[in-house]
Amino acid sequence: MKVLITGGSGLLGQYLNIFLSKKFEILSLYLNNSGNCIEYNSKKVDICNYRKIFDVISSFKPQIIVHTAAYSKPEIVEKLSFYDVYKINVEATKYLAELSELNNAKIIFTSTDLVYDGVQGSMIPESGKINPISVYAKTKFLAEQIIRKTTDNYIILRTSLLYGLALNNTSNYFTYIFNNLQSGKPVRLFYDQYRTPLSLINASILIEDLILKDVKSETINFGGLQRVSRLELAQILCNVGGFDKSLLEKISMDDVPEVIKVPDVSLDTKKLQAYTSLQKTIEESIEEIIKYGKN
Numbered sequence: 001m002k003v004l005i006t007g008g009s010g011l012l013g014q015y016l017n018i019f020l021s022k023k024f025e026i027l028s029l030y031l032n033n034s035g036n037c038i039e040y041n042s043k044k045v046d047i048c049n050y051r052k053i054f055d056v057i058s059s060f061k062p063q064i065i066v067h068t069a070a071y072s073k074p075e076i077v078e079k080l081s082f083y084d085v086y087k088i089n090v091e092a093t094k095y096l097a098e099l100s101e102l103n104n105a106k107i108i109f110t111s112t113d114l115v116y117d118g119v120q121g122s123m124i125p126e127s128g129k130i131n132p133i134s135v136y137a138k139t140k141f142l143a144e145q146i147i148r149k150t151t152d153n154y155i156i157l158r159t160s161l162l163y164g165l166a167l168n169n170t171s172n173y174f175t176y177i178f179n180n181l182q183s184g185k186p187v188r189l190f191y192d193q194y195r196t197p198l199s200l201i202n203a204s205i206l207i208e209d210l211i212l213k214d215v216k217s218e219t220i221n222f223g224g225l226q227r228v229s230r231l232e233l234a235q236i237l238c239n240v241g242g243f244d245k246s247l248l249e250k251i252s253m254d255d256v257p258e259v260i261k262v263p264d265v266s267l268d269t270k271k272l273q274a275y276t277s278l279q280k281t282i283e284e285s286i287e288e289i290i291k292y293g294k295n
């Protein structure tokens, strides 16, 4: 099976390159950074260049398009022009959905847990109230709606916080925590923002499984099994990795003014579990991350 990956140089994209290439023939797209794409079949393409995207899809003929390319960092997105974000997060997604439909391919789109408002309680099901408060989440929800209108052959993954070691040009908070703890430096962590984080390795394996199971026409909460704050996630990292817990400094979201305040977007992932049994616990995932990092 042929799988086209957009955002192949991103945090998730580079893990998808590693895992999806084991089972499928992949073509991975990047723009400014090549990351590990150069180790795989890859191309430098701006997803807003519709002529080029059309050519790439017409010649590669993928059965699956895993669309992860985006302006993905909510706090950065708030500082950009709405149109610039819309062009990538919504317009380019619309075009990719149209091309998927035209080419009988499935589009798998990484949306976000932040489409929920974060104040309706814990473990929100897919039927929960949609109320994105950031520009980032608003554009992701617009893209979801367009995909559902354009094609039946889609999987929309409302993705939770992704953790694991960031490869090459990419970054995430978990890697910052991990590096600090490893070198004995303190880290400041929110105790009052809850998610159901999912490891990058587990996310890639779950996407592979959803492809193999030919899931379609589904919007799925894509998170881990446990509801935790970043502080609790780091405490588990200390337990599993043998790091010093006294380096963890507890802070509130309110201590960092620029942070978008979303107290609880933990996800009910029963729908995901109905399709796959490959979700792992945080403890299992961290063991895997540490083992993977050593190899």
Ligand SMILES: NC(=O)c1ccc[n+]([C@@H]2O[C@H](COP(=O)([O-])OP(=O)(O)OC[C@H]3O[C@@H](n4cnc5c(N)ncnc54)[C@H](OP(=O)(O)O)[C@@H]3O)[C@@H](O)[C@H]2O)c1
Pocket (backbone or CB within 6 Å): 006, 007, 008, 009, 010, 011, 012, 013, 029, 030, 031, 032, 033, 034, 045, 046, 047, 048, 067, 068, 069, 070, 071, 072, 073, 088, 110, 111, 112, 113, 159, 160, 161, 162, 163, 170, 171
């Ligand atoms: N990370 C998380 O915790 C998280 C949580 C929920 C949802 N998500 C969603 O999951 C997806 C992956 O997130 P991520 O953290 O892996 O993102 P990321 O590290 O910021 O990567 C973004 C990717 O998009 C590519 N890109 C951006 N603009 C492009 C353009 N015009 N043409 C072609 N490529 C372009 C970048 O390419 P270059 O670097 O080569 O320029 C990069 O590969 C995103 O859709 C994000 O919204 C992520």
